[in-house]
Amino acid sequence: MIMLSSYSLLMSYTFDLKKLIIFILIFFIVIFFLIKSSVKAFIYNQIDKVLKSSLLVDKTNFSKENLEADFELFFHRIIEFADLKQKEIEKLNTREDFRREFLGDVSHELKTPLFTAQGYLLTILDGSIDDKKMELKYLDRANKSIERLNFIVKDLDMISKLESGMELNFESFNIIKLVSDVFDLLEIKAGKKNISLKFDKAYDFPILVEADKERIEQVLINLISNSINYGKNYGETIVSVRSFSKTQFKVSVADNGIGIPDGEILRIFERFFRVDKSRSREQGGSGLGLAIVKHIIEAHKQEVYAKSDVGVGSTFSFTLHRVL
DSSP: OOHHHHHHHHHHHHHHHHHHHHHHHHHHHHHHHHHHHHHHHHHHHHHHHHHOOOOSGGGGGSSSHHHHHHHHHHHHHHHHHHHHHHHHHHHHHHHHHHHHHHHHHHHHHHHHHHHHHHHHHHHHTOOOOOOOOOOOHHHHHHHHHHHHHHHHHHHHHHHHHHHHHHHOEEEEHHHHHHHHHHHHHHHHHHHHTTOOEEEEEEOSSOEEEEEEEEHHHHHHHHHHHHHHHSSSSTTTTEEEEEEOOOOTTEEEEOOOSSSOGGGGGGGGSTOOOOOSSSHHHHOOOOOOOOHHHHHHHHHTTEEEEEEEETTTTTEEEEEEEEEO
């Protein structure tokens, strides 16, 4: 009887212990889910506050039921947003560096002809020159400096208008005739260096393109003037017009001048960039010619190309929409 009683008592304790363990497990499970639900609700409420002032995630796609996946999406969007802002900051810093460099270049380019002209004029006004021929020579040099200053101001104005979205006046015209007209304009300049201006072949028929005729004329003037400035005496500038695609012609201006080093060919369309600074000063100009070319051609949604070999020559090309 005693053994049976002890067994019964032990079984009773064991049963109570099982019930206690089950109760504790149930209790912790309930507590776990309550805490999980509370934490989930807290996280949702906090993210909900952020979403009210954020465009990173669509509020309608964010729910308590799918919080984990939505939170991962939200976190991914935050990373993307941070990366985007970092790139924007870097871009702004680059633009600021460019702005400072550009202002420095403008200041230098304007001061050089201004101080030169001022120096010659002050010398004349000082009355220290008795020789009339020398006085006229100084006046001529001062005038050339003022002309260069005028070129810079006009080119800066043109770049400003192009960057602000100058409206283009598209029309159909014969590109061969326009090149011939530019040849006539620059004939005297080329003659001073005995440089011949010519086409690569005889074009007996019109080649019609659609563009802003006045702006394309400026492109041709800039490119052909450059070929004269940096061409060799008794050299030549050759213009060719070729079919580039079903909708485009390519116009090329080639010379047999001094050429451009490989390391600098990618920078020649930058404002005020000069391959040969000393020779550029002698030739005058604004240092903005190729930058203007690039802006005008890109405003037409077309492409501009450059290739060169030092001592052999350079070729500048651009595409234009062909009239079908």
